[in-house]
Amino acid sequence: EDQVTQSPEALRLQEGESSSLNCSYTVSGLRGLFWYRQDPGKGPEFLFTLYSAGEEKEKERLKATLTKKESFLHITAPKPEDSATYLCAVRKYSGGGADGLTFGKGTHLIIQP
């Protein structure tokens, strides 16, 4: 069975204190690993897609990396507005047609000023 495990469940950092969030996955035929940000009362907001091991993508203070077993979301010098729940999801090869994302349970990140 496909599994996506995120750690830690919750993380509290001081403003400017860099850290990394982990997403480990077990899926047959990976067709993409996705990172989303979710603010309270809102829908997930797309951040990154990674397709192959070794791939990296950056956006402002965020950098996502991918290996064959896990992905990291690195947060450099975070600000309070980076506080949110970060969700990792995978899409697998299904032999054709559309298939949904399998999500992890998320990491709840709090950045204290």
Next chain:
Amino acid sequence: DTAVSQTPKYLVTQMGNDKSIKCEQNLGHDTMYWYKQDSKKFLKIMFSYNNKELIINETVPNRFSPKSPDKAHLNLHINSLELGDSAVYFCASSPTGGLTEAFFGQGTRLTVV
């Protein structure tokens, strides 16, 4: 312009009632989805539609039925509502048969009393 919009945002109803949630996307995407986020914030795929054809029907009760009048709309009908149906329901869409990222609506918080 809202890319993926859902109505209503909040829905409170009694057990046994039948209700619908509407979803519309103006992105021209091929595929639309319904996800359920439970009280523990775990996001899980329910259905996906590609060009008006149901591609995935996850193990959800048959009281739930998606209906797509056209490519831009995917409504969710729920019959005989139960307490356990209380959750946040998200509509999403993606282009190219689901090969790329999905864009989510703001969610509908359903409370069954």
